Amino acid sequence: MSRQIFLDTETTGLSPESGDRIIEIGCVEMVNRRLTGKHLHFYINPERKSHEDAVKIHGLTDEFLADKPLFSAVVDEILDYCRGAEIIIHNASFDIGFLNAELRRLDKGLFTDHVAGVIDSLVMAREMFPGKSNSLDALCRRLEVDNSHRTLHGALMDAELLSIVYINMTRGQDALLIDAGDEGGETQLTEVAAIDFGAFDLPVVLPSDEEVAAFEAVLADLDKASGGKTLWKSLETVV
Structure with a gap:
């Protein structure tokens, strides 16, 4: 404590x-x-x-x-x-x-x-x-x-x-405090110390088969609506 x-x-x-x-x-x-x-x-x-x-x-x-x-x-x-x-x-x-x-x-x-x-x-x-x-x-x-x-x-x-x-x-966040200055001076950014997330054991939650299928259906609808011009298709090809 x-x-x-x-x-x-x-x-x-x-x-x-x-x-x-x-x-x-x-x-x-x-x-x-x-x-x-x-x-x-x-x-x-x-x-x-x-x-x-x-x-x-x-x-x-x-x-x-x-x-x-x-x-x-x-x-x-x-x-x-x-x-x-x-x-x-x-x-x-x-x-x-x-x-x-x-x-x-x-x-x-x-x-x-x-x-x-x-x-x-x-x-x-x-x-x-x-x-x-x-x-x-x-x-x-x-x-x-x-x-x-x-x-x-x-x-x-x-x-x-x-x-x-x-x-x-x-x-303790990855954030910046905005300091406008006390005498009307130039605005400065002061970095605040970040949390070390390496100290935590973060769980990885994988989607179910149903969630994967629903996601793929949404992507297919978006691709169809754009006339096959969605960018992720070309990015997948490059990868």
């Missing part, structure tokens, strides 16, 4: 080293590339004031967060939910830095000690769309993911959007 968790956080500011804290965490579960609907979401009292610029981004005021649980009260539930899963985060170094700072305060080790691994979807996007804007909003536009309801950043909402973006980025 392949279990992946899409994770996002909102914070009081930009620097865990300066004491900024997590104020919201949102997680969305996907098993075998299917969203399960099993989400995890907490607002968290950071025990400090948020920077004014940060509040403009996420809209979570100090007054709103004052009665929310501390990180220490929800940490075990967060780790249990994420344990053993592959974690997908957009700009992972930012969120992991804050998670590690919170866990160190509680002597819980590093976040990566508890999970199977971390994938940074921003790194993936930069490899797929070099030189383009690869913010979550830009990817939603490029991959036609509806984010019209996203007026402010929210951890759960962004984790849900990321899950859909990630599915579109890793479709």
Whole structure:
């Protein structure tokens, strides 16, 4: 079973080293590339004031967060939910830095000690769309993911959007994504990795005698209707 968790956080500011804290965490579960609907979401009292610029981004005021649980009260539930899963985060170094700072305060080790691994979807996007804007909003536009309801950043909402973006980025089909460019530049085609069908044992279904006879009858009718000018007759002669 392949279990992946899409994770996002909102914070009081930009620097865990300066004491900024997590104020919201949102997680969305996907098993075998299917969203399960099993989400995890907490607002968290950071025990400090948020920077004014940060509040403009996420809209979570100090007054709103004052009665929310501390990180220490929800940490075990967060780790249990994420344990053993592959974690997908957009700009992972930012969120992991804050998670590690919170866990160190509680002597819980590093976040990566508890999970199977971390994938940074921003790194993936930069490899797929070099030189383009690869913010979550830009990817939603490029991959036609509806984010019209996203007026402010929210951890759960962004984790849900990321899950859909990630599915579109890793479709695994012999297909091309059309990238119209974020600045109205020239349209580019970006190849998506193809499925290796050699790994599958594909059955060969042969037609029955009745199906062969019916097919030959249709071909005969087409040949008659064209006055004997059907191309497959000449191709059969060449072969």
